Amino acid sequence: MIQTAAMMAEQRVHESLWDGAMTRLVKIGTGTLATTGKCLDRCFPSGPVIVIADSNTYQAAGQAIDQHLRQYGREVLEPYVFEDNDLYAEYRFVERLQKFLAGTDATPVAVGSGTINDLTKLASHLCGRPYMVVGTAASMDGYTAFGASITRDGYKQTMSCPAPLAVVLDLDIIAQAPREMNAAGYADLIAKIPAGADWLLAEAAGVEPVERESWKLVQDNLREWVGDPTGIRRADRTALAGLVEGLVMTGLGMQRANSSRPASGADHQFSHLWDMQHHTHQGATPMHGCKVAIGTLASTAMHEQVLASNIQHLSTEENSIRTHWPEWEIIEQAIRNDFPDASLAEQVLQQSRDKYLKASELVQRLQRLKAGWPELCVRLRDQLIPASTIQEMLAQAGAPNMPEEIGISRQRLQKSYKQAQWIRSRYTVLDFILEAGWWTPCIDNLFKPGSFWGKKQESGSHG
Numbered sequence: 001m002i003q004t005a006a007m008m009a010e011q012r013v014h015e016s017l018w019d020g021a022m023t024r025l026v027k028i029g030t031g032t033l034a035t036t037g038k039c040l041d042r043c044f045p046s047g048p049v050i051v052i053a054d055s056n057t058y059q060a061a062g063q064a065i066d067q068h069l070r071q072y073g074r075e076v077l078e079p080y081v082f083e084d085n086d087l088y089a090e091y092r093f094v095e096r097l098q099k100f101l102a103g104t105d106a107t108p109v110a111v112g113s114g115t116i117n118d119l120t121k122l123a124s125h126l127c128g129r130p131y132m133v134v135g136t137a138a139s140m141d142g143y144t145a146f147g148a149s150i151t152r153d154g155y156k157q158t159m160s161c162p163a164p165l166a167v168v169l170d171l172d173i174i175a176q177a178p179r180e181m182n183a184a185g186y187a188d189l190i191a192k193i194p195a196g197a198d199w200l201l202a203e204a205a206g207v208e209p210v211e212r213e214s215w216k217l218v219q220d221n222l223r224e225w226v227g228d229p230t231g232i233r234r235a236d237r238t239a240l241a242g243l244v245e246g247l248v249m250t251g252l253g254m255q256r257a258n259s260s261r262p263a264s265g266a267d268h269q270f271s272h273l274w275d276m277q278h279h280t281h282q283g284a285t286p287m288h289g290c291k292v293a294i295g296t297l298a299s300t301a302m303h304e305q306v307l308a309s310n311i312q313h314l315s316t317e318e319n320s321i322r323t324h325w326p327e328w329e330i331i332e333q334a335i336r337n338d339f340p341d342a343s344l345a346e347q348v349l350q351q352s353r354d355k356y357l358k359a360s361e362l363v364q365r366l367q368r369l370k371a372g373w374p375e376l377c378v379r380l381r382d383q384l385i386p387a388s389t390i391q392e393m394l395a396q397a398g399a400p401n402m403p404e405e406i407g408i409s410r411q412r413l414q415k416s417y418k419q420a421q422w423i424r425s426r427y428t429v430l431d432f433i434l435e436a437g438w439w440t441p442c443i444d445n446l447f448k449p450g451s452f453w454g455k456k457q458e459s460g461s462h463g
């Protein structure tokens with residue numbers, strides 16, 4: 001069963017690679033670690049190689065890969081292992097690795113998940129060298145993605161750099177990863193449900209058309225990939241094969257679109273916001289997927305508000321739009337109030353300014369949305385899974401499903417809706433309800449007693 005699931009996952013990924021894709025080879029299966037040498041030969045036929053890891057991932061797989069490659073007969077330099085306790089995807093670590101790599105001519109073999117992959121991806125690129133990665137957890141969708149998510153000067157940003165040439169994902173290793181890491185990856189994957197809905201909305205609004213090839217990579221099998229949350233929790237290899245396939249395909253979707261749009265909408269904006277605010281919970285920064293889990297619920301619940309609203313109440317008259325639509329100066333002041341750090345405020349202002357339309361310009365957009373409404377609602381209903389169901393699925397996978405689990409109060413979550421809308425120029429459901437003049441009633445509906453965020457539910461079965 002597992003062999004079939006893994007073979008199918010690998011096969012589907014293989015078939016979806018296109019001419020011109022940076023990533024040329026993806027191995028998914030049990031025991032694939034032992035194929036690393038062969039993969040290297042195919043993508044990097046000559047020259048020395050070096051394992052890049054941190055102390056955990058070195059234990060989990062780095063050491064085994066180093067030995068395997070030596071036995072395989074490749075020239076292998078001494079591994080580069082980050083011993084830092086505070087290691088994260090921060091630019092100073094990129095610089096350190098870049099400096100080290102520049103003194104060698106070795107092909108980097110990153111062994112790890114989000115952090116090690118991002119650090120190696122960018123450092124290799126800065127050295128003008130392609131790299132390969134051996135994943136140790138199914139914790140995020142960045143393995144095959146274009147760009148690295150790196151914090152520089154306190155601001156997390158996606159830095160432009162190519163995806164790896166080869167990716168090896170061994171389900172035996174991934175099954176050994178801390179459970180919360182694979183649960184976080186599950187949340188990062190299920191986020192593609194509301195992210196897809198945001199893209200449909202952006203297309204209907206005339207802002208950003210859906211790019212069919214990238215859409216297909218991410219969306220065509222999404223429900224199958226997220227269909228066994230308890231399997232993820234049990235580290236069932238068949239369920240993990242689906243999760244890994246989904247994360248790899250999403251990365252390829254981003255690589256293909258040269259944008260994170262296929263993988264990220266309002267769901268991720270909540271996570272980015274909390275990153276910008278340097279949010280910590282119990283002394284640590286929650287994992288990306290844990291924040292995205294709550295962002296996914298926040299976004300999906302808002303989509304449900306949109307679908308429950310009466311389109312007849314959408315005014316497309318300029319004078320009527322003016323009654324709820326602020327002038328830019330009002331927004332600018334509100335942003336400056338909420339982001340006291342001046343340089344952060346500038347970055348947020350730039351994103352918001354990029355998408356700001358005057359009331360007169362909104363007329364056309366809203367008319368277009370109103371005209372296409374019946375068709376759009378059908379597409380959105382097909383796309384979405386009820387927020388309460390996603391909440392259950394997250395709980396079953398062992399991912400956070402209540403904001404308090406990552407240290408976000410309801411009050412802060414409510415505030416985060418508006419701030420999440422500000423921080424990225426990407427058009428999402430948050431822009432739609434704001435532009436439609438539905439903001440206050442939708443937020444009130446979401447947070448009133450007994451509603452989705454008004455309930456103090458038991459925190460599922462997460463633990």
Ligand SMILES: [Zn+2]
Nearest residue numbers: 140141188292
């Ligand atoms: Zn993500």
